[in-house]
Amino acid sequence: MKTSNLFYSLIIATALLTSCSVFESADKRIPLFDGKTLDGWMVIKCEAKIDDGDILLVAGNGLVQTEKKYGDFILDFEWKALRDDKWDSGVYFRYDSVPENRPWPDRYQVNLQQGREGNVGNLQGAKSEGLAMAGQWNKFKLTVRGTKASLQINGKPAWEADGLEGPEKGFIALQAEVPGGGQYRFRNIYLTELD
DSSP: OHHHHHHHHHHHHHHHHHHHHHHHHHHHEEESOOSSOOTTEEEEEEEEEEETTEEEEEEEEEEEEESSOBSSEEEEEEEEEOSSSSOOOEEEEEEOOOOTTOSSOSSOEEEOSTTOTTOBTTSTTOOOOSOSOTTSOEEEEEEEETTEEEEEETTEEEEEEEOOOSOSSBEEEEEEEHHHHOOEEEEEEEEEEOO
């Protein structure tokens, strides 16, 4: 009888510890976008506005960039291209500056271009195919830790890669490439900083 009570006590203690760590992780997840304002973001060389609870990239070649830099993180976001064909945008991460003669950083970009959705140039193995849905909301989950990164697209593993270089902390930005790639919507942007 005593062994059985000890066994159940251990199970309960394990469950409590597990649930505490789940809540702790959930507490670290913060919204980067509140659905109402662009607080915490800088709009650089483009036009963006809040429309129906989304960030709408309206015009220009530029960035909607976080005011804060981030190191290791999980970034959850949803995006939707408004063009029927040849859409193009992206989400940049881990950069600290934009070259003077360019509208965007040199790297790293999770591509949102038609046919290259989820690919990251300059990062070997960071390629996916056929996981994004045209004309619909797509959910991306980007995990960045040290030199490694991975991506899930619409709940499915897309890739895992190693080889990130450059600053240990950097900005996150939504790429406006409206003249060439059309308008985009972004929503449900959350970030979990990793220790």
